Amino acid sequence: MSDQKFRLRAFLWHEFKEGKTAAEAHRSLPPVFGENALSKSQCRRWFHRFRSGEESLEDDERSGRPEIIDNDALRQAVELDPCLTTRSLSEQFNCSHMTILRHLHALGKSVRCGKWVPHELSEANKKKRVEVANDLLRRSKNRGFFHSILTSDEKWIQYDCSERKHQWLSPGETPKPTPKPDIHGKKVMICVWWNTRGLVYFELLDHGQTVTAQRDKGQLDRVDLALKQQGVDTSTTLLIHDNARPHTAKITQKKTLELGWEVLQHPPYSPDLAPSDYHLFRSMQHHLAEKKFKSDEEVKIWVTNYFESQPAEFFKKGIETLRMRWQMVVDNDGEYLLD
CATH class of the missing domain: 1.10.10.1450 (Arc Repressor Mutant, subunit A)
Structure with a gap:
């Protein structure tokens, strides 16, 4: 056979x-x-x-x-x-x-595929994740630590967010087809900054634009102004962002120093330790299902309404969950958190 x-x-x-x-x-x-x-x-x-x-x-x-x-x-x-x-x-x-x-x-065994992970972590990567997690766990015991955190990230939003859905069918019945969205269709990048109290600032980039070090530098000034308008003491700001080049560029580092912000350690290849990735964007993507937009203005209106509809507890939980996730990284010897 x-x-x-x-x-x-x-x-x-x-x-x-x-x-x-x-x-x-x-x-x-x-x-x-x-x-x-x-x-x-x-x-x-x-x-x-x-x-x-x-x-x-x-x-x-x-x-x-x-x-x-x-x-x-x-x-x-x-x-x-x-x-x-x-x-x-x-x-x-x-x-x-x-x-x-x-x-x-x-024996109770069944065949299932493993989940995709962002990167194949080396032993050095895992060790670094544990070191950073341990350090941040120690610091998180300080009063007001999570209240001082400001986190940022970027996300593409497609104009057409159609998804295939499961359908209830009778035996032998064929499911209705779903048109496949154009992978080269229109999309817009959103840049977001938020903290335990809620949204601080967001902006949509013009078509064809992505985040650069120079653009990131200008955004940081606007975020600092937004924080001050919200009555936040920016001198205690603890910034969490990933290690993308625009964020680690010299002019970006110089700007954060100029603003008096501290950039918290973030281990390489660790979106599972980035609040926007594991919390905010996951929720946004769920709410975006089946949405279709015709313009950037429609996207902006939807994003504004989305943020306004979220209770304060949503943002607080997203950032304070970091303590549990850091502990899980330590307990799992640096492996990815599969959730």
């Missing part, structure tokens, strides 16, 4: 054991196997075999004593390397693919 044929049948067997119907399994095949997907009738035949108690994936019936493997050894193998294939495991344990699948299912 070919590898492709086996993978198709193993996929059906897994779907069957998960309680799916033949129709549901058939709809799940194309995204995984593309043009090599089985027909509906083939899926139904295999499900009929499984329901009758036949678990072999071979075309012909085979007789003989059941294959027995050590479940503890199998568990240890897959926990040491979760990416092992059933083919390599069957060779390692000298048994069939079906036996491996059956035992893995009995």
Whole structure:
């Protein structure tokens, strides 16, 4: 039996054991196997075999004593390397693919893809994340620490935010298609500064513009003015931003010193420790679902309304969550926080 044929049948067997119907399994095949997907009738035949108690994936019936493997050894193998294939495991344990699948299912194992992470962290990256997290945890014990934090970041907002949605369907019914947004469609960049009390300042860049060191320098002056208009003592400002070049450029560093702000340490490749990434932008993206804009002015109105609709607790929680996230980085030896 070919590898492709086996993978198709193993996929059906897994779907069957998960309680799916033949129709549901058939709809799940194309995204995984593309043009090599089985027909509906083939899926139904295999499900009929499984329901009758036949678990072999071979075309012909085979007789003989059941294959027995050590479940503890199998568990240890897959926990040491979760990416092992059933083919390599069957060779390692000298048994069939079906036996491996059956035992893995009995052990409560199922196949799922890992989450994408921003970067493959080196040991040095992880060590730096732990060092910075420990340092900031110590500082966070100081009174007023989180109240002094100002954080900033940038985000692209597409004019067309259409998304594919799950649909409730009857057996055999085909889901309605969703037009794919133009990846080269119009978009605008938003730059945001906020603290535990709420929005401080935001601006939309003109089309074709991105953040540069010179532009960042000018924005910092406008943010400082906005803070003072809100009655904030800017001399205690603790700025959190990522390590993008505009933020680490000499003229930007000179400007923050001139304003009397302190830039808090932020480890490289760490969006999971940036409040805008793990909190604000995640919420914004959720609210942007299915939105369509015709102009920058419409985007600006939507953004303004979004910020005005958020309670003060939303911003406070987003920044004060840093303490828990720093602790999690320390506890996980610098690994990414997967949430």
